[in-house]
Amino acid sequence: MQPFTKHVIAIISRIPSGHVMTYGQIAALAGSPRGARQVVRILHTQTRAHKLPWHRVVNAKGEIALQEDLARMDQRMSLESEGVHVTALGTIDLEQYQYWPDPESI
């Protein structure tokens, strides 16, 4: 496993309940500003093994990025149960909910 992958896993696992981070933000913090798509892949492959809070990751516009209706519903329910408000269109107010880890902890 690459350092980038480990880093991404560590960052995602530390997103607190009630907050979200974006793919690009995670990639940049992990040292690869253009690596947003890799974050997608890592979420796919590593969520189970590491019990990642996959539902706390959204796209740069603050939207639920999933395509499938059932999965979108799952993410919406998970976020709302943590107190994150999701609009009818599936968007989250990043101003309010985006998490910025303490740079010291990275």
Add this chain to the structure above:
DNA sequence: GCCATGGCTAGTA
């Protein structure tokens, strides 16, 4: 080759 991205343009109103 794949993408649950992202950022920049073209083209409408």
Add this chain to the structure above:
DNA sequence: GCCATGGCTAGTA
């Protein structure tokens, strides 16, 4: 809309 991006994985040699 469009397409450059880039680490990872599947699948061939």
